[in-house]
Amino acid sequence: MINGTIVDSSVWVDYINGVIDFRTDTTAELIKRNQLFMLPIILQEVLQGLREDKLFNSFKETLLPLEYISYNQIAMAIAAASLFRNLRGKGITIRKPNDCLIAAICIENKIALLHNDKDFDNIAKHTSLKIYKRNNGKN
Numbered sequence: 001m002i003n004g005t006i007v008d009s010s011v012w013v014d015y016i017n018g019v020i021d022f023r024t025d026t027t028a029e030l031i032k033r034n035q036l037f038m039l040p041i042i043l044q045e046v047l048q049g050l051r052e053d054k055l056f057n058s059f060k061e062t063l064l065p066l067e068y069i070s071y072n073q074i075a076m077a078i079a080a081a082s083l084f085r086n087l088r089g090k091g092i093t094i095r096k097p098n099d100c101l102i103a104a105i106c107i108e109n110k111i112a113l114l115h116n117d118k119d120f121d122n123i124a125k126h127t128s129l130k131i132y133k134r135n136n137g138k139n
Contacts, residue, residue: 003035004030004037004067004111005036005037005111006112007030007113008116008117009045010115010117011027011114013046015027015028026114027114037067038063039105041098041101043063046059071109079104080097080101080103083100083123086126092126099117102120106129107127107128110128
């Protein structure tokens with residue numbers, strides 16, 4: 001189990017765009033407390049959305065020093081596919097395959113996810129995915 005939180009790209013986009021809410025405030029606090037972890041797939045999602053070179057370089061320098069969770073790529077690909085299929089069997093379709101991979105890694109490492117994406121709420125309803133909540137921290 002890892003003591004910290006992974007912040008999804010859905011929150012990083014708000015953070016970059018200057019949105020002020022509990023998610024972006026929590027992100028800033030997690031950075032200060034050194035309790036924020038990153039995944040390469042989230043790094044890719046965040047950076048590929050930045051159109052300006054200056055912002056791309058700035059956030060690359062911000063995100064690269066964070067601690068990255070290592071994982072077995074093949075095992076997590078299978079876990080993500082199983083998660084997707086399991087949910088689809090219950091009538092729930094996750095829109096982005098990357099979300100299943102992120103969720104599978106969080107579940108495997110018992111690490112909370114801070115997000116702004118309803119697909120993760122749907123995943124959490126049917127799995128042991130821990131969602132970072134406003135009032136009580138980790139769910």
